[in-house]
Amino acid sequence: MSLRKLFNFHGGVKPAYNKEASIQLPIAAAPLPPELVIPLHQSIGGTPRPLVSAGEHVRKGQLIGAPDGYVSSAVHASTSGTVKAVELRLMPHTSGLSAFCVVIEPDGKDEWGDLAPVPWRSMNSDEVRGALRDAGVVGLGGAVFPSYLKANAGKQGHLNTLVINGAECEPYITCDDMQMREQGEIVVRGAAILRDLTKARQVLIGIENNKPEAIAAMQAAIKATGETNIEAVTIPTRYPAGGAKQLIRVLTGIEVPHGTRSTDYGVQCFNTGTAYAIYEALELGRPLISRIVTVAGNVETARNYEVRFGTPMRDVIALSKAKPDTDRIIMGGPMMGYRMPSDSVPVVKATNCILVGSPALFPPPPPEMPCIRCGECARACPTDLQPFEMYWFSRARLFEKAEAYHLADCIECGCCAFVCPARIPLVDYFRFAKSEVWARETEKDAADQARQRYEFRLEREERDKQEKAARLAAKAAETKAKLAQAGSGDAALIAAAAARTQEAEGKSNAE
Numbered sequence: 001m002s003l004r005k006l007f008n009f010h011g012g013v014k015p016a017y018n019k020e021a022s023i024q025l026p027i028a029a030a031p032l033p034p035e036l037v038i039p040l041h042q043s044i045g046g047t048p049r050p051l052v053s054a055g056e057h058v059r060k061g062q063l064i065g066a067p068d069g070y071v072s073s074a075v076h077a078s079t080s081g082t083v084k085a086v087e088l089r090l091m092p093h094t095s096g097l098s099a100f101c102v103v104i105e106p107d108g109k110d111e112w113g114d115l116a117p118v119p120w121r122s123m124n125s126d127e128v129r130g131a132l133r134d135a136g137v138v139g140l141g142g143a144v145f146p147s148y149l150k151a152n153a154g155k156q157g158h159l160n161t162l163v164i165n166g167a168e169c170e171p172y173i174t175c176d177d178m179q180m181r182e183q184g185e186i187v188v189r190g191a192a193i194l195r196d197l198t199k200a201r202q203v204l205i206g207i208e209n210n211k212p213e214a215i216a217a218m219q220a221a222i223k224a225t226g227e228t229n230i231e232a233v234t235i236p237t238r239y240p241a242g243g244a245k246q247l248i249r250v251l252t253g254i255e256v257p258h259g260t261r262s263t264d265y266g267v268q269c270f271n272t273g274t275a276y277a278i279y280e281a282l283e284l285g286r287p288l289i290s291r292i293v294t295v296a297g298n299v300e301t302a303r304n305y306e307v308r309f310g311t312p313m314r315d316v317i318a319l320s321k322a323k324p325d326t327d328r329i330i331m332g333g334p335m336m337g338y339r340m341p342s343d344s345v346p347v348v349k350a351t352n353c354i355l356v357g358s359p360a361l362f363p364p365p366p367p368e369m370p371c372i373r374c375g376e377c378a379r380a381c382p383t384d385l386q387p388f389e390m391y392w393f394s395r396a397r398l399f400e401k402a403e404a405y406h407l408a409d410c411i412e413c414g415c416c417a418f419v420c421p422a423r424i425p426l427v428d429y430f431r432f433a434k435s436e437v438w439a440r441e442t443e444k445d446a447a448d449q450a451r452q453r454y455e456f457r458l459e460r461e462e463r464d465k466q467e468k469a470a471r472l473a474a475k476a477a478e479t480k481a482k483l484a485q486a487g488s489g490d491a492a493l494i495a496a497a498a499a500r501t502q503e504a505e506g507k508s509n510a511e
């Protein structure tokens with residue numbers, strides 16, 4: 001038990017955790033499905049450019065989508081086989097929208113391409129970060145932010161504290177817990193790489209006290225690896241202690257204000273699964289092609305599986321046997337998860353859990369009542385927001401006002417809705433408002449770009465006109481001078497040249 005001083009974060013709730021069912025069995029490898037559907041867009045930022053086309057043979061770990069733009073991350077084939085198509089397929093998103101995917105028919109050999117460890121110790125930090133970008137490593141806690149952008153020492157040249165997030169506060173989800181128990185040494189080695197990359201003075205692995213086996217495993221792993229300045233810290237169980245800002249607050253006391261970055265305060269936070277992926281990427285040269293996924297809820301055998309990206313969710317659910325009254329599939333947990341449009345959607349880098357639901361497990365919510373302005377939601381909000389104000393403005397479609405109340409800082413944790421006596425689905429309102437704000441910003445960006453293009457064209461046309469007129473005037477003046485010099489005495493020719501010169505000069509002035 002650590003004697004480290006811990007701090008409280010504002011708000012939070014204590015939902016039923018329901019984690020027991022999925023920690024009874026070890027992690028199992030999910031088998032290869034008959035078809036892998038690998039979305040190109042699996043992280044925050046730009047959609048990777050496809051590098052393969054139908055008919056091509058690919059090997060496991062081969063780059064199939066190149067990062068596009070500063071915020072983007074690569075995508076790789078998760079087994080060897082033949083590319084059947086690069087086409088639109090249904091995304092694991094509540095919107096029901098489709099996006100471009102690389103569809104691979106496995107050849108059954110599961111053959112890796114050439115893998116080479118990255119000599120990261122002898123590389124500069126930009127080169128190492130480039131390697132992480134090319135390996136497709138993103139935050140596996142659910143945010144899928146490209147890790148290379150976070151793996152830096154910040155303005156002061158070093159971090160004071162690197163936080164490794166093993167809190168895993170969301171109900172039902174146990175993938176981090178099981179990974180820490182079974183693969184703790186790799187997680188610690190990945191954390192040590194991050195410590196060296198960020199020049200962090202200390203590394204704190206925060207784990208909620210409802211995971212005693214994971215805490216013991218990580219303490220043993222730290223000892224076994226001999227890594228220094230790394231400590232596994234037991235923290236109280238309170239949702240959402242696994243939010244990055246909340247965990248930073250609990251472990252360091254630092255409150256990262258709205259609109260600022262934790263690196264400005266000498267702190268950065270990575271998930272345990274991300275630390276594992278960073279070790280694999282750099283020490284083994286293996287890109288990110290799979291992750292551990294919890295399957296829980298309305299199933300016969302809840303369990304964690306190592307799943308290749310692109311595996312249809314129904315194939316993974318089949319391993320745990322969904323019960324007949326299943327009526328929904330949720331990606332993530334009951335607090336922050338999204339309902340899937342179909343069980344055919346693929347497992348992606350953001351899939352930490354497939355929660356299978358039924359009417360008995362998740363009964364329909366009671367009817368929404370008017371807000372009584374009790375303030376319970378504000379007391380529960382871990383990011384110090386005023387949810388009832390954001391709710392009024394979102395509902396009235398006054399999105400700018402909702403933004404003024406820091407809508408963008410809402411982490412969609414669901415604490416406000418959890419405590420609301422009026423049973424208002426507050427998070428649904430906030431997600432709706434955010435999507436509207438995003439759509440308007442996208443529209444405005446497109447309009448701004450069109451206007452800039454138009455103004456640039458006008459400017460270019462004006463410049464072309466002036467240059468052309470100047471050329472004409474120069475040419476006419478040259479002709480006039482030549483004729484005068486020749487002294488031909490041909491008054492008619494001189495007069496014609498003079499007229500052309502005047503005309504050109506007049507045009508130039510007029511334009």
Ligand code: SF4
Pocket residue numbers: 370371372373374375376377378387388391416419420421422423424
């Ligand atoms: S908890 Fe619900 S009823 Fe109370 S102020 Fe917030 S939104 Fe209104």
Ligand code: SF4
Pocket residue numbers: 377380381382383384385386387409410411412413414415416417426427430
């Ligand atoms: S969902 Fe947003 S507003 Fe509600 S408690 Fe969480 S952070 Fe606060």
